[in-house]
Each structure stands twice: as structure tokens, then as C-alpha cells.
Amino acid sequence: MSAVLNCNISFIGGGNMAQALIGGLIARGLPPTRITVSDPVEKVRFFLEEKDVHVTDDNTAAIRDADIVVFAVKPQVLANVLKPLNGLFDGKLVISIVAGAEVATISELLGTERIVRVMPNTPALVQTGAHGLFATEAVDQKDRELASQVLAATGLTLWVNTEAQIDAVTAVSGSGPAYFFYLMESMIRAGKNLGLDEKVATALTLQTALGAAQMAITSSNTPAELRKNVTSPNGTTQAAIEVFDHAQISQSIQAALAAAKTRSQQLAQELSDSIQ
Structure with missing residues (x-):
């Protein structure tokens, strides 16, 4: 983390994800005075100003003294935001968390490959995020370490070897929280149907989800092995698992993630086409 503490970091876009990263960086020791945020919404700027970071609505001014620039804007405004900044990134590392924005698209708009x-x-909003990162060949090891340190302020960072794998990351972890929320919804509803009070069913479900995740993270066993360990022959868990298997839940999950990956690819192409 020490390297990034000596950097000036500018955020273009001050929404929830940017705020999560800013909060994480400050918590890890980055002085707020090293952070600049540009956002067109006065309410957002006021909120961030209370954290003692520099705020502005001028993107050009925001990046002037930056070592690292993080783009955290909506895909639909990407071209309008980036085009006026073309040619201003000499000596600056660009980090993009813009959904569907491919490196080639960003590079063309900004005139840089770094x-x-x-x-x-x-879950980055509660410092338990899972981030997939991809870098161009213009990004050296030092830059990779800086990017890792910026993102690690809010959770796990993992590098992928090809940009195409970002679509798989999107399917697994980008959209992943919704899959677990969906399961939680279903378990809470089932608990109510079985006679539990909604608050009781909710508390039991959420704590069980937390406990299961923590066990999987800290255990030397795989999730498959952990599942087997709590599935006694002819017991209650086996009865439930047999229903899942009969309904081909595993196959459905795999098909769902494949659909998410395909849609991620489509969205990237649609964004690229809209800019050209």
C-alpha cells in the first residue's frame, strides 16, 4: 500500500463505487488532500467535500496533477466525458471501472494505452469486494501494483490474462451478488412458508450465508467437500440436495452464468458501436 500513498488520485465520477474506493483509500492512510473528485452533481460534491477531498465539476482541472485517474462514470456518458480529455494523460495511469468499456474504446477516446x-x-461498498483486473502491455509491473493497491482498499483483487476473461469475471463476481441475494430471498420465503416469523427467517438466512462464506474462505476444504461434510446419509440436508439435483439447479446456474457472460460481451460491443 505504501506506493499508492505517495500518489495523487483523481476520480472522474463520484458515485457509490468511487465513494467506496475513496473511503477505503483514506482508511488505509492516503491523505484526503491527495484525492480529487470531479462530478457534475452538486449534492455528490458536497458529500465528498465533507471527507476533506478536493471536489470540482471540471474534469480537465481534476486530472491536471493526478498520477492515477479512475474513471467511474456511466457507460452512456463515457464518450462525452472522455473525448475532451484526449491527449492529457502523459505520465498518468488510467483505471476504468466503467461497465462494458473495453480497453480499445477507452484508448481511442483518451489517446493513451496505459x-x-x-x-x-x-460488496466493495462494505470493503468486501471482488475485483477482476486486466492491463494492457503498456502497463508495467509498478503500475499493476498501484492499481492493485487502489482496488485492494475495498476487497480482493485478481488479475486475468486476457480482456475476454473480464466477461467471465462479470458473470461470476460482477453479477454474482445478485445470485446470492436471489437464494436468500428464496430461503426467507421458504422459512416463512414453514411457519417462521419473517424476521427470524431473515436473520437465520443471512447469518447462515455469512457463516458459510466464512467457512469456505478459511477452510482448507473446497466448497464441494464442505457440502459433503454437512450432508449426512438419509438426513435432512440430503433430502434438500436431492430436490436441487432433481431440478438440475447446478446446470441452471451454469447456464445462467453463461448467459451473463454473453450479455456482457454484447453490452461491450453495443457501447463500442455507439461511440464510433
């Missing part, structure tokens, strides 16, 4: 593309996920 770009790290990131697929974050929403």
Missing part, C-alpha cells in the same frame, strides 16, 4: 480495466462488484 490503462487498467476493472470489473468490481457491489
